[in-house]
Structure formats: C-alpha cells, structure tokens
Amino acid sequence: MDLAPNEEQQAILDAVESLLGQRAGAARAIELDRLGEADADLQAELDQSGFLDIALDDEMGFLEAVLVVEAISQAGGLVTAGASALVAPGVAGESLPGPVALMQAGDKGPVRYAAQARTLLVDAGDEAFRVEIEPGAFEVVTSNVMFPLGRAVGELPDGDSLGAGSGALLRNWWRVALAAEMVGAMQAALDVTVEFVTGRRQFGRAIGSFQAVQHRLATCAVLVEGSRWLVREAAFRGAPPEAAATAAGHAAAAAGRLFEETQQLTGAMGYTREHDLHVWSMRLQALRLELGGAGEHRRAAARARWLDGGSGA
Amino acid sequence: MEFSWLEADLTFRRELIDFLQRTLPEEWDEMAKDGPGGDAQATYSREFCAALAEHGWLTQHWPKEYGGKDATPWRHAIVGEEMWKVGEPRGAQYMNVNWVGPTIMKYGTEEQKALHLPLISSGNVLWCQGFSEPEAGSDLVALRTLALREGDHYVVNGSKIWTSYVNHADYCFLVARSDPESKRHQGITVLLLPMDLDGIEVREIPSVVGERYFHEVFFTDVRVPVSCRLGPENAGWDVVTYSLAYERVGAARYARAVLTLDALAEHARERGLLEDPTVLERLSEAREVCEMARLLTYRVIDLRAKDSSPTADTNVARVAGTMAERAVSELALAVFGTDALVYGNFGESYFRMAMTAGVATGTTEVNLNLVASRFLGLPRE
Structure with missing residues (x-):
C-alpha cells in the first residue's frame, strides 16, 4: 500500500504534463470545438511518445495508464485517451490504431469521436467486436458538449470478435476509462471555479469566502x-466488474454534482465561451451519460457484488 | 503508488479475525448494542484489551521504547478496521491507543510516561475526553473551565459536556483555561486528571443514541497536583492540536458501514427487494461512498506512514466517513421500513449509532471549513 x-x-506524470502544457489546454479545446475536430496532432504525439501504450509496458501497467488519462482529460486534450490507453489494451491486449471510439451494438445515439475514429470497439453483450471504420460511416452530430460526436449513417460491418466474454471485459475497462476521464475533467472544472470565486467580489468580499x-465546493472536492x-484502485486490480462499476457510478454521480455546482458558482460567466469552465463542465455531461450512466453502472456493481454470486471485490 | 497489502499484513489480518472469533463472548452482540459507551462494553473492554495486549496487538504501532513494536500505521489500521467491523470491543480504549498514548509520548514527563503508557498498553485503563463544554463545541477555544494554579496544585472549576465513557473512566484528558484573563488559544493547559479526585460529579444526559452515552461532568474545587499537567502551562493548545490530529481519523467507522451494507443486502434479499433496480442502485450508491471513505482514510494513513505532518486530507476523509455512515443509515431505513422503528432492530441499531457521525470528533461543518481553506485554498474573508 503506497x-x-x-x-x-x-x-511519466511530469513528462505527459509537460507535453500537455504545450499542446493541450482550454484555448486549444475551444478552437478545435469551433472547427468540429478532434486533436489529431496531440493524439499522434501522445501515441508516438508511448503514453497511450503504458498499460502494456513491462515496467508499467493500467494504474499508470489511469494517471495519464486523468492528466490528459484535466488538460482538456481532445483525444481518445481512455479508449486508447485503457480500453484497447484491456480488451484487445494490444494498442489499436487511434482515435478509438467505443459504442454499444445497436445504439442509435451519438458516439464520442465516432466521425474521427479509425477503430471502433463495439460492446455486443457477451462478445466485443473490433471494427475498422470506413470514411463516411459516421456523420457529425451537432452538439455543445465540447466532444466531437458522430452517428452511424447505415449498417456497420460486424468486424472481428475479440472472443467469448470480451464484452464484459470491454464494459469493465470502459467504465474505468470513463471514471478516469471524469476525474480529470472534474478536477479542472473545480480548479477554474475555485479561481473564479476567489477573484470575483460581491458585497465587498470574494464570493469564495x-x-x-x-x-459546496469542499463537498465537490x-x-x-x-x-x-x-x-x-480499480485499474490497479485489473478492472474487476464490481470495482470498475463502483468507480464509474461514483464518478458519474459526482460529475452531475460538479456540473451543477461549478456552473452555479461561476454565475453568468460560466455560460460563456469566453470562460474556460464549459470545456470541462459540458464534457462532464457527455461522460456521465455514456454506457447507461450512473444508474446502469450502479446496477452492474450491485449485481456483481450481491447477485452474481461472490463478493466480486 | 500501489494498492496491495504486504503478505505479512494479510496474515496478520487473518490471525486477528481468528482471535476475535475465539475471544468474543456469545452475548457480544447484545453487549455491543449500545455502542462503545455502554456499560457492558466498557466493562468488557478491560478483559478484551488485556487479551489483545497479551498478543502484542493493542499498541504494536507504538515505538519499541514505549512497549510497542514499531509496527506501521497500516498494521494499526487493520486492527481498527477489524475492531469496528465487530462493534469495537476495545470500547473506549481505542482512544487510549490512538491519541491519548501518542500525545503523552510527545509531551509527557518521564514520570507521566512511566505511569500512563504501561497502563494503556496493558489494556486495563479507561480514559475520557474533557474537551467540549456547554459554550465550547465546534469553537473549542471558547472553553471556560478554569484550572488555577495554587502552589503545587491546580484548582479546577467548571464543566465538560457530551463526555462519553466517563462513568467508567480512570482518567480524564482535560483541557482547561489556566489564565483567566487569557483569550482564545492562549492560557490553555492540559491536565491528565485522575477521576477519583474529590469534587467531580458525573450526570448522565439521557439521549436517543443509547444509554450512558453522554454525560456532563462538573468540577468543583478539584485539586489536581501540578505533576498531572501535560506539556507547558498556558501553552496547552499545541498539545490539543497534536492530539486532535491523531484523533480525527482514529475510528475506522467505514469498516462497520461496509459490513452493515452487506448485511442489509441480505435482509433486502430476504424481503424480496433485491429484484428492485432502485434498491440495487441505492445499495451500490452507499457502497461507493463507503469505498470512498476507506480509500480517503488510507490516504491519511499513507501520509502518516511517511511521517508527513497532518494535512487537510484528514478533513476530506472525515467528511467522506460521515457521508458513508449516512448513506448506509438511509438504506437501513429503506430496507427495514417501519420495522426500523423498533429498538434493537438491526436497521434501528445502525442508524442510531450512525446519527452521531456528523457531530462526534468535530462537526462536518468544521471539517468542510478546513477543506475549503486548507485543501482548496479558498479565501477566509
């Protein structure tokens, strides 16, 4: 225990934060959002520097990958951090050509990064499938959530099965990935809100006093x-179903709270594209709904602990 | 960073669980129903702690020179978890080993160490905590109890309130004002006060938490030898701060909450509630908060294991611990419904014990204030 x-x-943290300090950040995220793009340059650079392969490194592992994903998300990096650094190695046992998008079979809703992704991992229940995305398979969906979203235009090819039981593996790592991205975004949303309420004066004093x-901010913290x-801890233990869903359920519920409080406490400034909060707060809305949201994560965790026989811990 | 236990610690935990199964009497659950403050538990704690001490497990985290084994804070945290899981058979003595002893090690005279540390580490002495007063709760430095020097004695007058365990206590860790002209943090002195001195009157404050849970203690011209003073005269606030840093995450109450939750799930199953998705979600939600409390407490233990000075992580962990007990408490009511109104019902017992979580050992509001100022760096005014 350490x-x-x-x-x-x-x-690793110092190196990735140094790279993100130069290449990511709120201004970059706002610019890419205006263009409707993901950050292909950052994705390539993170990939080439090995940050997205850390989970499979002999000396490293999934815990280190979570630390990297938290950092990328906190810096506002518009790359498929969780899907590339955690889910792909977790379910396919190898890194996959990025960007990597994640979807549930038959889902007609918008999928993060689908219009930019080269690889799609599909949760089809028992099995997971790996699909190479052809250009034009997804159309861009208009949105304000600060992630590029895409929707399938027609039927998608089946792709290659990753084996029996790979569906559960995909969902477990997907939950860890979501939770790690939410942690980074929540921290950044909290930081800019703390900064705002410290500087903003009303009634003759900083409103943060x-x-x-x-x-409310202390509870968020x-x-x-x-x-x-x-x-x-869930990543360190290899994403067991209960721990992965517990982390995701907690983070998704916390993300809802963070959205509400950070938007409220930054007042009208928080609604503007001029203030940085929206980069993270709006993303939290997307992240907390993915894969069924807190309700589904929680039912999954409870089933793993109390219904599927065994503690699951 | 890594989350695995040492093999030796895992073995120790198994031995400790075995010991508990062997040692706790059949009527333990009945004894434990009023919590560590109950008469039965207070009396039993002397027998139990002596047995724990014989195995060398009561104060293993203490330094060797004071009869400990220099065991890691992790090892002591395992003791805390397993004790709370079964309802804390150490009774009030968990305070002795967590913070009374360590504070005496830090500030005590050789004579005080020689008297108190062996008593504590042999498991047969009970302490109570003389901190809160009618006018000094969260704002502890508003305390008014006087300890005025007269030659080689202090003369104590005043009262302490909400005191647990006092009806069985041998000693009181008393915080008093030794300079009547002083304000706030100045002029405070700590006394290790024997409870058999003349002039001490204890009155129970009947409460809905349990019998013999709270008391008010009145001190009338109690003459305390100067040799009972812990640390310097009039500069006792540092002693208090030091003791609080150890006290605040002393009780692994989340461990009880986790176990209670599993038991509640079983009751929910028997009542046919486990098919209800809403019940599943609420069980899981409560478990998330318990797991959060465990990990945030581990964060504090980790800092202590590295000899870092106390940080606001302690307050973060305390807030989380309260959230955990409240979440499980709510669920206890949801699972048992109106059956949870009956004294002694499993759900009732839990919510009754948990209801003090946000107030005991520092209110949630004070902890949130400290998270805001020290953890987030928010301005004071």
Whole structure:
C-alpha cells in the first residue's frame, strides 16, 4: 500500500504534463470545438511518445495508464485517451490504431469521436467486436458538449470478435476509462471555479469566502478525491466488474454534482465561451451519460457484488 | 503508488479475525448494542484489551521504547478496521491507543510516561475526553473551565459536556483555561486528571443514541497536583492540536458501514427487494461512498506512514466517513421500513449509532471549513 507516485510514475506524470502544457489546454479545446475536430496532432504525439501504450509496458501497467488519462482529460486534450490507453489494451491486449471510439451494438445515439475514429470497439453483450471504420460511416452530430460526436449513417460491418466474454471485459475497462476521464475533467472544472470565486467580489468580499459557497465546493472536492482513488484502485486490480462499476457510478454521480455546482458558482460567466469552465463542465455531461450512466453502472456493481454470486471485490 | 497489502499484513489480518472469533463472548452482540459507551462494553473492554495486549496487538504501532513494536500505521489500521467491523470491543480504549498514548509520548514527563503508557498498553485503563463544554463545541477555544494554579496544585472549576465513557473512566484528558484573563488559544493547559479526585460529579444526559452515552461532568474545587499537567502551562493548545490530529481519523467507522451494507443486502434479499433496480442502485450508491471513505482514510494513513505532518486530507476523509455512515443509515431505513422503528432492530441499531457521525470528533461543518481553506485554498474573508 503506497498512495504516492513512485519515481517512475512521477516521471511519466511530469513528462505527459509537460507535453500537455504545450499542446493541450482550454484555448486549444475551444478552437478545435469551433472547427468540429478532434486533436489529431496531440493524439499522434501522445501515441508516438508511448503514453497511450503504458498499460502494456513491462515496467508499467493500467494504474499508470489511469494517471495519464486523468492528466490528459484535466488538460482538456481532445483525444481518445481512455479508449486508447485503457480500453484497447484491456480488451484487445494490444494498442489499436487511434482515435478509438467505443459504442454499444445497436445504439442509435451519438458516439464520442465516432466521425474521427479509425477503430471502433463495439460492446455486443457477451462478445466485443473490433471494427475498422470506413470514411463516411459516421456523420457529425451537432452538439455543445465540447466532444466531437458522430452517428452511424447505415449498417456497420460486424468486424472481428475479440472472443467469448470480451464484452464484459470491454464494459469493465470502459467504465474505468470513463471514471478516469471524469476525474480529470472534474478536477479542472473545480480548479477554474475555485479561481473564479476567489477573484470575483460581491458585497465587498470574494464570493469564495462565503461559507455557503465554501461548503459546496469542499463537498465537490471530497467527491472528486473519492472518484480519483476509486478509479486508481480499480485499474490497479485489473478492472474487476464490481470495482470498475463502483468507480464509474461514483464518478458519474459526482460529475452531475460538479456540473451543477461549478456552473452555479461561476454565475453568468460560466455560460460563456469566453470562460474556460464549459470545456470541462459540458464534457462532464457527455461522460456521465455514456454506457447507461450512473444508474446502469450502479446496477452492474450491485449485481456483481450481491447477485452474481461472490463478493466480486 | 500501489494498492496491495504486504503478505505479512494479510496474515496478520487473518490471525486477528481468528482471535476475535475465539475471544468474543456469545452475548457480544447484545453487549455491543449500545455502542462503545455502554456499560457492558466498557466493562468488557478491560478483559478484551488485556487479551489483545497479551498478543502484542493493542499498541504494536507504538515505538519499541514505549512497549510497542514499531509496527506501521497500516498494521494499526487493520486492527481498527477489524475492531469496528465487530462493534469495537476495545470500547473506549481505542482512544487510549490512538491519541491519548501518542500525545503523552510527545509531551509527557518521564514520570507521566512511566505511569500512563504501561497502563494503556496493558489494556486495563479507561480514559475520557474533557474537551467540549456547554459554550465550547465546534469553537473549542471558547472553553471556560478554569484550572488555577495554587502552589503545587491546580484548582479546577467548571464543566465538560457530551463526555462519553466517563462513568467508567480512570482518567480524564482535560483541557482547561489556566489564565483567566487569557483569550482564545492562549492560557490553555492540559491536565491528565485522575477521576477519583474529590469534587467531580458525573450526570448522565439521557439521549436517543443509547444509554450512558453522554454525560456532563462538573468540577468543583478539584485539586489536581501540578505533576498531572501535560506539556507547558498556558501553552496547552499545541498539545490539543497534536492530539486532535491523531484523533480525527482514529475510528475506522467505514469498516462497520461496509459490513452493515452487506448485511442489509441480505435482509433486502430476504424481503424480496433485491429484484428492485432502485434498491440495487441505492445499495451500490452507499457502497461507493463507503469505498470512498476507506480509500480517503488510507490516504491519511499513507501520509502518516511517511511521517508527513497532518494535512487537510484528514478533513476530506472525515467528511467522506460521515457521508458513508449516512448513506448506509438511509438504506437501513429503506430496507427495514417501519420495522426500523423498533429498538434493537438491526436497521434501528445502525442508524442510531450512525446519527452521531456528523457531530462526534468535530462537526462536518468544521471539517468542510478546513477543506475549503486548507485543501482548496479558498479565501477566509
């Protein structure tokens, strides 16, 4: 048991944060959103530098991959961090040509990054399928959630099965990936809100000095910290069904709370494209609904612990 | 960063669980129903802690020079978890080993260490905590109890309130004002006060939490030898702060919450409620919060294991712990319905014990204030 990064982990974090400091950030996210694009350059650079393959590295693993995914999300990087760095290695045992999109078979709803992705991983229940995406298979969906969304135009090819039981594996790692991305986005949303309420003065004082404001942000901080450690432990243990769904359920519920509180406490400024909050708060709305949202994660966790026989822990 | 237990720690946990199964009497559940403050549990704690001490497990996290084994804070956390899971058979003595002893090690005279540390580590002494007063709760430095120096004695007058375990206590860790002109953090002195001195009167405050749970203690011209003073005169606030840092995450109440939740799931199954998706979601939601509390407490233990000075992570963990007990408590009512109104019902017992979570050892509001200022860096005014 050691809950601080060791030297190698710290070195990875420093390196990826340095890269993200130069190439990601709110301004870049807002610009890409205006163009309706994902960050192909950042995706390529993260890939070439090996940050998306960390889960399969002999010296590293899925915990280190979670740390990287948290950092990418917190920096606003518009890449398929969770799908590439956690889900692909977790379910296919190898890294896959990115961007990588994730969807549930038959889902007619919008899918993050589908119009930009080269690889699609499909949850078809018992099995997961890997599909190479042909250009034009997905059309762009208009949205304000600060992720590029796509919707399938016609029938998708079946692709290659990843084997019996791979569907569950896909869902487990998908939940870990979602939770890790939510942790990064929640932290960034909290940070810009703390900065806002510290600088914003009304009634002759910083609004962040009012206890009514402080307690709400402090509660958010507790929920973010909780989500962070839940997902890290779930990844360390190899995404067992219960731990993965527990992390995702908690993060999805926390993300709803964070959306509400950070938008409320930044007032009208928080609605604007001029203020950075929307980069993360709007993404939280997309992340917390994916794969059925908190309700489905929670039913899955409860089934794993109390119905499917065994503690699942 | 990694989340695995050492093999030796896993073995220790198994041995401890075996020990508990062998040692706890058949009527334990009945004894435990009023919590660590109940008469039965207080009395039994002397027998139980002595047995724990014989195995060297009561104070293994203490330094060797004070009779400990220099065991890691993780090892002591395992003890805390397993004790809370079964309802804390150490009774009030969990306070002794968690913070009374360590504070005496830090500030005590050789004479005080020689008297108190062996008593604590042999498991047959009960302490109570003389902190809160009628006018000093969250704002502890508003305390008014006086300890005025007269030659080689302090003369104590005043009262303490909400005191648990006091009816069985041998000693009181008393915080008092030794300089009547002083304000706030100045002029405070800590006394290790023997409870058999003349002039101490204990009155139970009847409560809905349990019998003998809360008391008010009145001190009238109680003469306490100067040799009972812990740390410097008038500068006792540092001693208090030090003790609180150890106290705040002392009780692994989340461990009880997790176990209670599993039991509630079984009751829900018997009542045919496990097919209800809403019940599943609520069970899971409560479990998330329990797991969060466990991990955030581990974060504090990890910092302590590395000898870091206390941080606001402690307050984060305390808020999470309260959330966990409340979530499980709500679920207990949901599962048992009106049966949870009957004294002694499983759900009733849990919600009754859990109802003090947001107030005992520092209110949630104070903890949130500290998270806001120290963890988030929000401005004070």
